[in-house]
Amino acid sequence: MSSQRALRVAVVGTGTMGADHVRRLRNVISGARVTAVVDIDAERAKSLADATEGCTAYTEPAVAMAAQDVDAVLIASPGPAHEAALLEALSRDLPVLCEKPLTPDAASALRVLEAEQKLGHRRVQVGFMRRYDAEYLKLKRLLDEGKLGRTLMLHQQHRNPAMPAWFTEEMLINDSVVHEMDVTRWLLGQEITAVTVHKPAPSAQAPAGMSDPQFVLFETGAGALVDVEIFGHCGYGYEVHAEAVCEHGTVRIGDEHGPRVSADGRWGGRVTPDYIERFQDAYDREVQAWVDATRRGEVTGPGVWDGYAAAAVCEAGVLSQREGRRVEVELVERPALYR
Structure with a gap:
């Protein structure tokens, strides 16, 4: 496509995340516009398309991509639907931003x-938006500078006020922890080689049959240890923290968001109520970066290898x-295309 023309985007999935991306592309992002929305719920897709100038509603991803x-x-559809949509897009050599999980x-x-x-070039970026968060970017720069020495341990907390009724322990x-998996690989530049999950006594706020919170331990290829506290029903708000313990100092992010x-x-x-508000700026940077790279004919950011590695760790x-x-x-x- 011409780098002078706005990128014409089909958004597949019009639930909470998909609708938010349509809003973002329509009102925040430069260099792109939404020309198609896809959902098996035809009325929901039509309602979103009607509110977006020059947009057509579809119920089949393949028809929209054609x-x-x-x-x-x-x-931005549910994870089980991603593979078919991705394979269809790749068969047409279309650039893709795919929300996690890849599959x-x-x-x-x-x-x-x-x-x-088989295409011989990258086409897919995976939506691990924390790589675009201002605090995580600062942490990444500090670790990459090397002044603090090697990262020996990484402590992470991931707390939600509550999970939907359909949310399972898996x-x-x-x-949830998939985000920490990707952040760990990105921050440290190491693959995760082993996982151990520990379960303390469950909170009284946890649904029947779910052990919540949980403590997850990662081991990496270079010998770092990484722990993650996942608490799906903490009750008070949405919080994400990370602290890198290095040879010559520590770095912690996530303590305050706002005055x-x-x-x-x-x-x-104030504690943010949900992930969309907490990472709104990160989503904006992520999608803008994808649009800009796509218009240049490039693919940047986390890719298919990162999505596959996260799936294997999961x-x-x-x-x-x-x-x-x-x-x-x-x-x-790891294939040569992703090195």
């Missing part, structure tokens, strides 16, 4: 990886969660 006014695809399991992620390799790993007020003998601030994590033991991560050899 439209003459579609240059690229943003996939729900390592086997399907490998099929996507193989399809992209999803604590696959839908700290001291008045009337008290001090305090599988090890869920197995550890079920069986209460340390589980090694199985990865294929």
Whole structure:
């Protein structure tokens, strides 16, 4: 496509995340416009399309991708639907931004990886938005500078006020801790080689049958240890923290988001209520970076290998969660396209 023309995007999935991306592309992002929305719920897709100038509603991703006014695809449908949409987009050599997970399991992620390799060039960026968060970017720069020495340990907390009624215990790993998996790999530049999940006594706020919170331990290829506290029903707000413990110092992020007020003998601030508000700026940077790179004919950011690696770590994590033991991560050899 011409770098002078706005990128014409089909958004697949019009739920909470998809609708937010349509809003973002329509009102925040420069150099792109939404020309198609896709959802199996025809009325929901039509309602969103009617509110977006020059946009057509579809119920089938393949039909939308075949439209003459579609240059690229943003996939925000549920994870089990990602593989089919990704393979369709790759068969048409269309650029893709795919929300995590790439696919729900390592086997399907490998099929996507193989399809992209056949093209001989990268086409897919995976939506691990924390890589675009201002605080995480500062942490990454500090670690990469090397002044603090090697990172020996990484402590992380991931707390949600509550999870939807349909949220399962496995999803604590696959839908929540997956972010820490990618952040760990990105910050340290190391693959995760083993996972161990520990379960303390569950909170009284946890749904029946769910052990929440949980404590997840990663081992990396270079010998770092990484722990993650995942608390799906903390009750008070949405918080994400990370602290890198290095040879010559430590770095911590996530303690405050917004003003700290001291008045009337008290001090305090506000805890964000959900992930969309907490990472709104990161989503904006992520999508803008994708649009800019796509218009240049490039692919930047986390890719199919990162999505596959996360899926493989998730599988090890869920197995550890079920069986209460340390589980090694199985990865294929990294292809040359992703080195």
